[in-house]
Amino acid sequence: MTSLRQLQIFRAVARNLSYTRAAEHLNLTQPAVFTQVRQLQEHLGSALIERIGKRLFLTEAGEVVLATAQDVLDELDSMNMRLTELRGMARGRLRISVVSTAKYDIPRRLGDYCRKYPGIDVSLTVGNREELLERFAANEDDLYVLGTIPEELEADSRQYAENPIVVVAAPDHPLAGKQRVIASDLQGKAFIMREKGSGTRIATEGYFLGEGITPTIRMELGANEAISEAVMAGLGISVISRGSARLELQSGKLVELNVAGFPILRHWHVAWPKGKRISVGAEAFLAVLLEEH
Template sequence: MNKIRPPRVTFHQLRTLEAVVRLGSITRAAGELHLTQPTVSAQIHELQSALDTALVEPAGRGIRPTEAARLLQETALDMFARWQRFEEDLQALHGLERGLLRIAGVTTTEYFIARWLRRYTDSHPGIEIELAVDNRDAVVRRLRQDETELAVMMMPPDNLPLQRVPLMRNPLVLIGPAGHPWAGARRVPRKSLDGQPMLMREAGSGTRLATEAYLRTHGLTPALRATLGSNEAIKHAVAAGLGLAVLSRHALAEDPAQDGVAVLPVAGFPIERRWLLVWRSDRRLSLAARRFVEHVQDHPPDADAASAGKGRAGDDRAG
């Protein structure tokens, strides 16, 4: 068996190289790492000397990583991941519950995800939480670029290898301004949506994708009046009478009238969806992330919602 030779470079140098390749700039890498530009340049020079290989080359007024630099970046990331697994295995060996949970949720999860995390940290007080709440496209990008381990979303992408755990109901309801003529009806025919002014979330939003799929399936063509980037903006616009909209029931108050809106009893609503916890099946989860997956499987959020009564996630017969 060949003897394994230790590398001729340091972790600090590899960390610097990884940042330079990822960011494409010595200046930006220095800013992220809180180092001076000369320090970053010196570490790259030392790496080039140790490997006898060019890692960066001039490109206009900046630099461009070479193919060798990209290969070294990939190797460095593998080494960092292996070291992280060692630290986690060491923690598990000593029975420690320390680490970092990196989790992201699409914007609607802001109404409930903190409660899940609170219950988790009550059981695992040594775990630090890094939570990102953003639109669906940004959450998908975080998963693709390994910036988060876990994500809570309604419509995961099909072009990533993902493990999925169903969590909680996510009824999508049709809303109009409080006092809308349909609000007092027992049931409104689905075809009544044709030609109605409609407000939508931004392109790529899970709620928008689900709404557009529903409308296509039933051959409905409401008039798109406005696109807005948040649930709160949608609620304010609907309350002001700008149009109708489809939102998660989780985004509304227990009494929707408190938001100035009404859930409209149109046939086919609510559109039934579920929140999913997803992670890359081609990546090993950290100990903290594995503990979170086990936690939500042992304490299903739907059970919590049922025990709490109707709340934001409750059933709406009118929906």
């Protein structure tokens, strides 16, 4: 008989197309994950996953089982959500995915939330913009925190906080001593940039385009910590979320340049799939965000 646990494990393998990553996600051993998927295949009498070279692929039967598993597990989550509502927030689960630049802000807000609702089990996933949109499409979480909501995304959302984007440099950088930096001063300066597709990168490219500047990109990095370290090491200047560099700016390890046109004022948004009935735990966290806003 097919078990719910087998469906959960198969869904994790199918999403990651990796037994190892699925095992890490589920806190299981790789052999245990492989065994459960093999038993599921034997019970159903169909191969669900095939290996071509070093990569895994879903078979046609695997696609059918994944869609069904998703429906079954979503219904189970919905049932648990309704039962949690009946218990009045005594127990429950809240799953949140946030873009990497929001990981400095959301934990503080979660602290207040968890103290108020200690029975709620919170799962926080941090990723880049592309990873979050993939999770959104797969409906893996209750809430998603993004800088900008893509127009084509079928989502309900709320704006809850400002997210200013600033230009930062090492204290001994030539521009650090200028009281006012104009756009042309940035021409030819080495930049440390976020990866293409990130919200910060999109905002930065919009600024450069508007000012007619072609930036000199020395390197692209996908983590704000790595960018801060590179800037502090004198490898260039960068445009990042002020919140992500808060500690470095306060300690004087980085300085915020007074550049014309900055800060670029953006906002944090919390979103969820349009039409989705969010859990009572998610509604309570929304209230925490919007109350402070």
